[in-house]
Amino acid sequence: MAGIVIVGAGECGTRAAFAARDAGYDGAILLIAGEAGLPYDRTKLTKPIVPGEAPFGGLSALRKPICHANQLDAAGITLLAGTPVGKVNSDARQVTLTDGRVFGYDRLLLAVGATARRLACRGGDRALGFRTIDHAQTVFAKARGKVVIAGAGLIGLELAAVLSGQGAEVTLVEAEALPLSRTVPAGLAERLMARHQAEGVRLLCGSEIEKVTPGFVTLSNGKRLPAPSLIAAIGVVPNTTLGAMAGAMIDNGICVDAQMRTSVPGIYAAGDCANVTLPNGQRVRSETWRCAMAQGIVAGQVMAGQTASYDDPNWLWSDQYDLTVQVVGQVADRPDALRQLPEAELQFSIDSDGALIGVAGIGRAAAMTKDIILAQRLIRAGAKVTARALSDPAIDLKSLLRTQGDV
Amino acid sequence: MPWVDACGTDDIDAEDLIRFDHGGRTYAIYRSSDDDYFCTDGKCTHEDVHLEDGLVMAYEIECPKHNATFDYRTGEALRAPACVNLNTYKVKVEAGRVLIEI
Numbered sequence: 001m002a003g004i005v006i007v008g009a010g011e012c013g014t015r016a017a018f019a020a021r022d023a024g025y026d027g028a029i030l031l032i033a034g035e036a037g038l039p040y041d042r043t044k045l046t047k048p049i050v051p052g053e054a055p056f057g058g059l060s061a062l063r064k065p066i067c068h069a070n071q072l073d074a075a076g077i078t079l080l081a082g083t084p085v086g087k088v089n090s091d092a093r094q095v096t097l098t099d100g101r102v103f104g105y106d107r108l109l110l111a112v113g114a115t116a117r118r119l120a121c122r123g124g125d126r127a128l129g130f131r132t133i134d135h136a137q138t139v140f141a142k143a144r145g146k147v148v149i150a151g152a153g154l155i156g157l158e159l160a161a162v163l164s165g166q167g168a169e170v171t172l173v174e175a176e177a178l179p180l181s182r183t184v185p186a187g188l189a190e191r192l193m194a195r196h197q198a199e200g201v202r203l204l205c206g207s208e209i210e211k212v213t214p215g216f217v218t219l220s221n222g223k224r225l226p227a228p229s230l231i232a233a234i235g236v237v238p239n240t241t242l243g244a245m246a247g248a249m250i251d252n253g254i255c256v257d258a259q260m261r262t263s264v265p266g267i268y269a270a271g272d273c274a275n276v277t278l279p280n281g282q283r284v285r286s287e288t289w290r291c292a293m294a295q296g297i298v299a300g301q302v303m304a305g306q307t308a309s310y311d312d313p314n315w316l317w318s319d320q321y322d323l324t325v326q327v328v329g330q331v332a333d334r335p336d337a338l339r340q341l342p343e344a345e346l347q348f349s350i351d352s353d354g355a356l357i358g359v360a361g362i363g364r365a366a367a368m369t370k371d372i373i374l375a376q377r378l379i380r381a382g383a384k385v386t387a388r389a390l391s392d393p394a395i396d397l398k399s400l401l402r403t404q405g406d407v
Numbered sequence: 408m409p410w411v412d413a414c415g416t417d418d419i420d421a422e423d424l425i426r427f428d429h430g431g432r433t434y435a436i437y438r439s440s441d442d443d444y445f446c447t448d449g450k451c452t453h454e455d456v457h458l459e460d461g462l463v464m465a466y467e468i469e470c471p472k473h474n475a476t477f478d479y480r481t482g483e484a485l486r487a488p489a490c491v492n493l494n495t496y497k498v499k500v501e502a503g504r505v506l507i508e509i
Contacts, residue, residue, distance in 0.1 A: 317472075
């Protein structure tokens with residue numbers, strides 16, 4: 001049995017399987033998951049079930065399936081869950097599971113994701129990671145009282161909001177001067193930081209953990225903090241081992257083109273593990289849910305023989321307390337236009353040709369979603385816009401889309 | 408099933424929608440740009456998110472959270488992550504009121 005083999009059953013791999021079938025592929029589709037059980041939505045891991053009121057009714061991790069067994073059956077997708085793939089042989093077109101089982105493939109998708117980075121300092125392996133449902137269950141069972149989180153990225157901040165909401169005393173330790181400096185414009189990051197501080201979260205920026213001892217961390221400035229619970233949320237490393245074994249080009253991820261093709265015939269990669277070169281030469285390695293889904297769909301369609309290309313503007317969404325942050329496309333610290341809505345603010349970036357290339361928003365989700373969706377469409381259309389029109393809340397962004405013609 | 412008076416025809420902008428709650432359930436009522444009215448379930452079939460803050464363009468509603476898209480005339484799921492159609496309900500307009508059969 002050859003057909004399509006997909007390694008990794010997160011958002012990306014699962015979407016790819018369904019997309020290949022939807023695109024008319026009639027061969028076998030095998031979806032291999034290293035973790036047991038049905039594919040689940042990782043974005044829900046920072047949104048646990050809260051059974052009672054604070055303090056600590058006991059949080060429990062939410063495992064939300066991406067699809068159910070009957071949907072897999074109906075689509076003729078075989079899920080093999082609980083055993084990771086250990087080897088890829090691209091000459092023989094075979095993958096070998098760690099338990100020795102061998103499967104042949106015509107087309108292979110590596111949707112193998114990324115691994116949470118470990119704290120590299122002395123004692124750093126005492127820190128809890130946060131990437132899988134098992135991690136989430138451990139963190140929500142153990143993290144209470146004084147909690148130190150290394151890293152004020154999206155995961156660190158979302159966990160800080162959830163845990164402090166349950167009465168934990170949270171300290172975030174961030175190496176950069178501001179949280180989210182890689183992904184969110186500085187003005188928005190400052191407002192998020194202020195909100196966390198108002199909720200009682202302590203944020204130590206420009207600071208690193210140098211040593212972990214039982215119950216304590218020592219910072220780079222020599223200061224020692226009690227840390228009965230320590231969580232490492234310092235980003236992820238793309239999983240490239242199988243790609244390298246297959247002979248694919250590796251550079252900060254498995255290198256692919258906009259059709260998700262690696263340098264090895266018949267092998268594709270998509271999602272967190274993939275470093276995509278777009279037709280304009282720009283390279284994208286994204287770790288967002290949206291990107292995993294969109295690239296997975298492209299990979300599935302291409303493997304099924306359809307023409308498809310990844311050209312989706314990147315998009316991230318984070319909920320912290322009752323604040324939502326969204327970023328689409330490319331944004332700069334200094335926005336070109338500001339749009340003040342009753343309960344949200346949007347910041348737009350325009351390129352030198354006058355085309356909208358990015359938007360970042362902060363505020364109440366409901367207040368900004370329509371404009372964010374419209375901005376996504378304007379960005380995808382390469383729409384020419386003026387700062388004046390974007391800044392005027394009386395001007396409906398829909399009218400800007402209409403003037404672009406057929407999009 | 409009974410007809411329920413949901414709103415006035417002018418309570419919804421053209422090419423937009425409103426939320427309507429009734430009998431412990433929630434619905435979305437749409438007005439197209441040519442002033443036809445439609446009704447679907449209120450929440451996206453992908454996740455527990457109300458469509459009221461979504462975007463209506465032509466005959467499509469795009470969910471505000473994950474960009475799933477439906478044809479609100481038929482309820483058909485048009486784009487991932489949704490793969491289950493929305494339920495639709497009959498609508499009629501009488502004397503400036505929008506009635507839905509639920």
